Amino acid sequence: MKAIVAVDRNWGIGRDGGLLVHLPGDLKYFKEKTLGKTVVMGRETLESLPGSKPLPGRDNIVLTRNSCYEAGCPLCHSEEDLLKRPDCRGEDVFVIGGEQVYRMLLPYCDTIYVTKIQGEYPAEKFFPDLDQSDEFEVVWESEPVEEKGVAYHFVEYRRKQGTDPGAEPGDGGSEK
Numbered sequence: 001m002k003a004i005v006a007v008d009r010n011w012g013i014g015r016d017g018g019l020l021v022h023l024p025g026d027l028k029y030f031k032e033k034t035l036g037k038t039v040v041m042g043r044e045t046l047e048s049l050p051g052s053k054p055l056p057g058r059d060n061i062v063l064t065r066n067s068c069y070e071a072g073c074p075l076c077h078s079e080e081d082l083l084k085r086p087d088c089r090g091e092d093v094f095v096i097g098g099e100q101v102y103r104m105l106l107p108y109c110d111t112i113y114v115t116k117i118q119g120e121y122p123a124e125k126f127f128p129d130l131d132q133s134d135e136f137e138v139v140w141e142s143e144p145v146e147e148k149g150v151a152y153h154f155v156e157y158r159r160k161q162g163t164d165p166g167a168e169p170g171d172g173g174s175e176k
């Protein structure tokens, strides 16, 4: 699995059920990476999307514990339920948030695409700080981009050799 996320300087990712800042160039990058792939998200993130609808052009899977929930795409009601699905592991599966789901699935991810926004926002949701992690290292960084007065750049993290990308269900997420 891979994950893709936009973070501010403090690894903040959202507040009030939405993103910290809307950057068209980042949304384009997200679309390029995920189009034609499987995306896995939490119910809160689904509800933050336009019309609370699954993303077009991708196979969406939504996590919710509510067995009556209707998302317009396949649902999973637990981590085990998700990991049992044959289409949920591998290169073409992107974890797209939010905080709960990133933390839960980070142990299964080997590549993380991080958009690093050079600012601080009053976030209430966070991604684990990969720069403090022993498990991930930076393998690529883009040149800086500036949009709407906001500077950001794209960074690719890879899981270090010897750390375990295939943790067993129930191991839980990193709190780092």
Ligand SMILES: NC(=O)c1ccc[n+]([C@@H]2O[C@H](COP(=O)([O-])OP(=O)(O)OC[C@H]3O[C@@H](n4cnc5c(N)ncnc54)[C@H](OP(=O)(O)O)[C@@H]3O)[C@@H](O)[C@H]2O)c1
Pocket (backbone or CB within 6 Å): 004, 005, 006, 007, 012, 013, 014, 015, 016, 017, 018, 019, 020, 041, 042, 043, 044, 045, 046, 048, 063, 064, 065, 066, 069, 076, 077, 078, 079, 096, 097, 098, 099, 100, 101, 102, 104, 125
């Ligand atoms: N910056 C970024 O790149 C980015 C990306 C995505 C999201 N975000 C932001 O992140 C925030 C949302 O994050 P969040 O942590 O509040 O919510 P979330 O992770 O999107 O969704 C949480 C929900 O997922 C379901 N869930 C979680 N673990 C589960 C499990 N083990 N089994 C079954 N269902 C499970 C539950 O749904 P039920 O309550 O229905 O049971 C839970 O309430 C928003 O502000 C959003 O804009 C930012």
